[in-house]
Amino acid sequence: MRLEIFTLPGNGEISAGDDLAAVLTRAAGDLLADGDILAISSKIVAKAEGALVEAADREQAITEQTVRVVATRTHPGGVIRIVQNRQGLVLAAAGVDSSNVPEGFVLLLPADPDASARRLCAALREATGLRLGVLVTDTAGRAWRTGQTDIAIGAAGLRVLDDLRGTDDHLGQRLGTTVIALGDEIAAAADLVKGKARRQPVAVVRGLGHLVGNEDLDDGDPADDGVRGAARLIRPAAEDMFRLGTAEAYAEGFAAGQASARTETGGR
Amino acid sequence: MRLEIFTLPGNGEISAGDDLAAVLTRAAGDLLADGDILAISSKIVAKAEGALVEAADREQAITEQTVRVVATRTHPGGVIRIVQNRQGLVLAAAGVDSSNVPEGFVLLLPADPDASARRLCAALREATGLRLGVLVTDTAGRAWRTGQTDIAIGAAGLRVLDDLRGTDDHLGQRLGTTVIALGDEIAAAADLVKGKARRQPVAVVRGLGHLVGNEDLDDGDPADDGVRGAARLIRPAAEDMFRLGTAEAYAEGFAAGQASARTETGGR
Numbered sequence: 202m203r204l205e206i207f208t209l210p211g212n213g214e215i216s217a218g219d220d221l222a223a224v225l226t227r228a229a230g231d232l233l234a235d236g237d238i239l240a241i242s243s244k245i246v247a248k249a250e251g252a253l254v255e256a257a258d259r260e261q262a263i264t265e266q267t268v269r270v271v272a273t274r275t276h277p278g279g280v281i282r283i284v285q286n287r288q289g290l291v292l293a294a295a296g297v298d299s300s301n302v303p304e305g306f307v308l309l310l311p312a313d314p315d316a317s318a319r320r321l322c323a324a325l326r327e328a329t330g331l332r333l334g335v336l337v338t339d340t341a342g343r344a345w346r347t348g349q350t351d352i353a354i355g356a357a358g359l360r361v362l363d364d365l366r367g368t369d370d371h372l373g374q375r376l377g378t379t380v381i382a383l384g385d386e387i388a389a390a391a392d393l394v395k396g397k398a399r400r401q402p403v404a405v406v407r408g409l410g411h412l413v414g415n416e417d418l419d420d421g422d423p424a425d426d427g428v429r430g431a432a433r434l435i436r437p438a439a440e441d442m443f444r445l446g447t448a449e450a451y452a453e454g455f456a457a458g459q460a461s462a463r464t465e466t467g468g469r
Numbered sequence: 470m471r472l473e474i475f476t477l478p479g480n481g482e483i484s485a486g487d488d489l490a491a492v493l494t495r496a497a498g499d500l501l502a503d504g505d506i507l508a509i510s511s512k513i514v515a516k517a518e519g520a521l522v523e524a525a526d527r528e529q530a531i532t533e534q535t536v537r538v539v540a541t542r543t544h545p546g547g548v549i550r551i552v553q554n555r556q557g558l559v560l561a562a563a564g565v566d567s568s569n570v571p572e573g574f575v576l577l578l579p580a581d582p583d584a585s586a587r588r589l590c591a592a593l594r595e596a597t598g599l600r601l602g603v604l605v606t607d608t609a610g611r612a613w614r615t616g617q618t619d620i621a622i623g624a625a626g627l628r629v630l631d632d633l634r635g636t637d638d639h640l641g642q643r644l645g646t647t648v649i650a651l652g653d654e655i656a657a658a659a660d661l662v663k664g665k666a667r668r669q670p671v672a673v674v675r676g677l678g679h680l681v682g683n684e685d686l687d688d689g690d691p692a693d694d695g696v697r698g699a700a701r702l703i704r705p706a707a708e709d710m711f712r713l714g715t716a717e718a719y720a721e722g723f724a725a726g727q728a729s730a731r732t733e734t735g736g737r
Binding site: 272349387394408435441442452454 | 647658722727728
């Protein structure tokens with residue numbers, strides 16, 4: 202089994218209203234093949250969708266994009282807010298981005314990255330006649346590990362989870378709880394060639410055609426569970442053992458413990 | 470920029486005492502090139518190092534591998550323990566593994582995966598005359614995201630972090646806090662070809678030769694900060710905003726809050 206990952210030739214600066222699928226089709230020329238997956242940085246998707254906000258309103262934009270505060274930390278330069286944002290993603294600054302953005306502006310994430318992926322995938326398939334998959338990717342920090350990796354925040358036309366629960370491993374035993382986050386692994390792989398400072402927002406991943414199909418292409422009926430595309434890669438807060446930062450959970454517990462003890466005392 | 474990732478031909482079952490570098494050199498034949506990175510599943514490294522324990526002692530083994538309990542959750546099949554283990558890694562069941570292991574046994578992680586990577590890298594370079602990098606990889610769950618991805622738990626001969634802080638992006642602005650966890654991205658990319666159930670424990674990643682050098686090859690003086698290899702990818706608990714599970718931190722806070730209120734009341 203062999204994988205190839207390569208960048209597309211530069212496609213210039215993307216601006217609000219640009220037809221990104223047309224830009225990418227031109228940039229790709231005849232480089233694409235059946236079964237290819239395009240990993241597209243959320244940044245150019247958001248730019249095409251006009252998700253720029255004036256930099257002076259950055260803190261307000263973060264607040265508006267926040268559904269739930271997960272953790273905050275004060276540092277010399279200000280306050281880092283790790284939040285669950287409108288897209289359901291747990292990200293620092295709600296995913297609001299100041300790098301590689303025209304001066305005086307910050308960039309929000311695409312409002313619905315799975316819908317963006319569906320539109321791009323449909324248009325790219327239409328333009329090329331090829332069975333393609335599309336991931337919209339972003340860069341995210343992690344608990345327990347230093348540094349950031351790219352993850353998939355939007356997906357269409359490919360399988361993003363590989364559920365190995367119940368499949369036999371080669372010794373006939375059970376693989377237990379393994380569910381592989383293929384979408385995030387593909388996003389991470391693509392980032393190795395895209396690079397942050399080298400201005401390559403699109404990578405083509407070839408060799409995973411077995412994952413490419415009609416998943417999440419249709420804007421119609423959602424799957425049975427109602428969760429589609431890269432939203433499948435989001436762990437619902439209610440199932441998340443790390444839904445709050447340690448300090449935040451401790452503070453909530455402390456307040457509840459104090460209240461409990463006072464009630465107890467008052468009741469005596 | 471182009472990346473190629475491919476598996477090595479099967480190398481049969483690995484047993485305690487096997488010379489893994491010799492096995493891999495034979496399997497690789499003339500497939501390797503200068504600058505290649507080998508991503509090797511921790512499982513075969515641990516098997517070669519004889520890290521098998523009787524399955525009856527699994528819970529005891531997890532306890533012995535645990536340095537710090539991060540979170541636990543009871544479910545119908547038992548208790549999931551997410552812990553920081555002796556290697557410093559935050560992993561479910563401390564990384565003790567029951568899949569693809571001879572019946573009646575469980576497998577520990579290599580005792581020092583960075584040291585394993587150094588030994589393998591040195592032996593593979595010696596045998597092939599090529600400048601190679603080695604990652605030892607394992608599969609890990611994440612906060613906030615469903616599914617698991619492969620991460621790097623051992624590294625030698627390559628750069629595992631790309632510190633972009635202070636480098637200019639193309640508009641002359643600052644990229645802010647971006648540090649890319651290259652080692653984990655390479656491990657994730659390799660997992661896409663290795664696959665869990667397809668019994669391919671080794672992938673070769675070609676095209677990242679600029680990351681391959683003499684990093685962490687020497688068993689002598691560690692780097693200035695004393696942290697080497699894939700250990701750089703571990704966020705120290707003291708710097709981790711998610712060093713404890715939400716329920717665990719809440720419970721600690723609750724107890725402290727109760728004690729505080731009672732002291733206060735008692736002091737009146």
